[in-house]
Amino acid sequence: MVTPLQSQVLLPERIAGLLGLSGTIGQIVGGLLGAFIIANLLLVQTAVAGPWAKRKITAAFTDRIAVNRVGPFGLVVIVADAVRLLSKELVIPEGVDRPAYDLGPLLVPFSALLGFAVIPMGNGIHLADPETGLVFAFAASSIASLGLVMMGYGSNNKYSLLGGLRAIASNIAYEIPLVVTAASVVVFTGTLQMSEIVAQQTQPLLSIAGVTIPQWFAIVNPFAFVLFVVANLAEVGRNPFDVPEAPTEIVAGFQTEYSSVYFVLIYLGEFIHIFLGGAIAATLFLGGPAGPFLPGFVWFTIKIWAFYLFTQWARSAIPRVRIDQFLDIGWKGMLVLSFANLALTAIIVGVIA
Amino acid sequence: MSEWIAIGALGLVAVGIPLGMMAVSALLRPSVPEQGKRATYESGEVPTGTARVQFNIQYYMVALLFVVFDVETVLILPWTVIYRSALDQGVGLTTILGPMLAFIGALVVGLVWAWRNGAVEWVKSPLANRRKTERNA
DSSP, X not given: OXXXXXXOOOHHXXXXXXXXXXXXXHHHHHHHHHHHHHHHHHHHHHHHIIIIIHHHHHHHHTXXXXXXXXXXXXXTHHHHHHHHHHTSOOOOOTTOOHHHHHHHHHHHHHXXXXXXXXXXXXXXXXXXXXXXXXXXXXXXXXXXXXXXXXXXXXTOOHHHHHHHHHHHHHHHHHHHHHHHHHHHHHHHHOOOOHHHHHHHHTSEEEEETTEEEEOOHHHHOHHHHHHHHHHHHHHTTOTTSOTTXXXXXXXXXXXXTOOHHHHHHHHXXXXXXXXXXXXXXHHHHSOXXXXXXXXXXXXHXXXXXXXXXXXXXXXXXXXXXXXXXXXXXXXXXXXXXXXXXXXHHHHHHHHHO | OHHHHHHHHHHHHHHHHHHHHHHHHHHHSOOOOOXXXXXXXXXXXXXXXXXXXXXXXXXXXXHHHHHHHHHHHHHHHHHHXXXXXXXXXXXOHHHHHHHHHHHHHHHHHHHHHHHHTTTTSOOOOHHHHHHHHHHHO
C-alpha cells in the first residue's frame, strides 16, 4: 500500500489553529474562513481574466490594442466594468419561468466554486481532502449543466431553449471520455484522494544529466493528457466546442435573455469553470502545485492560467464545429479513444508491474 | 467528517457571494418599468408563440446510451482504485484484468451495435431530408 509522503495540514485546520479554536467550532469557523479565502482568490483571478485578460489576449491574436486607457495596461477597466455591469437594469422578459430563470445563474458559479473545495493549490491552500476527491470535483462541476438547462427552459426564448439542449448534448457526449480518461490516471495512483495523486507525481521518473524529471502523468501518459484536455474544452464549452453558446448560430444560447447581475453571474461561473477545468487537469497530469524554484501556489496559478490561455488561443485560432460533427467527435472519436486508452493503460501497468 | 464541514462551508460561500452581488446590483441599478423591452429576442421580429413547444431534440438515443456508459464509469472507478495494489499483492493479471476487459468489451460491442443501427447519428427530420434531396437534384 502507498503511504502518504507528508502529512499536510489543510487550510481550515490551520486557520482554526491560528485562531486558537478547536473541536467542531474550530472546524466550522476555519472552514468558513478558508472557503471565503479560496472563493476570493478565484474571484480576483476571474476579475483579471474576464474583463481584462480575455480582451488583451484576443486583441493580441487579432493584431489589435484593446483596453489601455484606464490605469496601467488598462487594468483599472476591471473596476469600471464591474460597476458598469452591476449597475445595468435587470430586464425580465415576458413569460419567463421565475424560479428556474433566477436559480440558473446562481447554480453556475456555485457548481464551479464547489469543485475547488478539493483542489490542492499549494502552500497549504487546500480546503478539504476527502478520499473521493477526484470524483467529487467531477460531480460538482457537472452541476453547472443543470443550471444551463434551467436557464434554457426558463427564458421563454427559442434560442435559449436550443442552447440549453445543446448544453446537455455536450455534457453527455464528453462527460464519459473525461471521466474514463481520468480513470486511466487512477490506475497509476490507486487512489482518488487529490493530495495523494499530487504526492505520487513528485516521485522521480528518470534523471537526465542531473536533472530529475518528475513522474507527472502528462509525461507518463501524454496520450491521456491530450484526450483529457480536448474533452475538458468541450466540458467547459469553449472553442472549438462552444456549440451551447454559438453566437453566430443561436445568438448567445442559454444566456440570450439575461442582463445585469445575472449576466455577470453566468460569466463569472463560466470563467471559474475554465479555471476548474485547468485545475483538475493540472492536479491529474501536471503535478498540481509542484514545480522548481517558485512557491507551489505560484506554479498552480501558472498552470491554470496556461489552460486559460490555451482556451483563448483555441477561441482565436480554431473554427467552431457543427452540432452534429460535435456529437460525432464525442461518441465516435473521444469515447472509443478513451476506452482504448484505459484498456491499454491497464494492460501496460499490469505487464510492467 | 471535518472535510465535509469545510466543503459545506464552501457551498455556503458559493451561494452567498452570488447573492451578495445580486444585493449590490439591486442597490445600484435603475428600474424603468416600461413593457416594450420585455419582449423576448427573436432577431428583432415580434416573437411568435412561446418557447414551450414540442419538437424533436434529435439525440434521445444518445441520451439513453449516456445512462449505460455513465453507470459503467461508476463501476469502473472502484476497479481502477484497487487495480495496482491488487497486482502488488500477487493477484494474477488474468484474475484482475480479464473480467474488466470482458466488461468493457461487452459495452464496446453494444456501442458498435448502436453505431451500426445509426443511434449515434444526428437524426434528420424527414422534411430536412426531402429539402436536401430537392436541392441536390
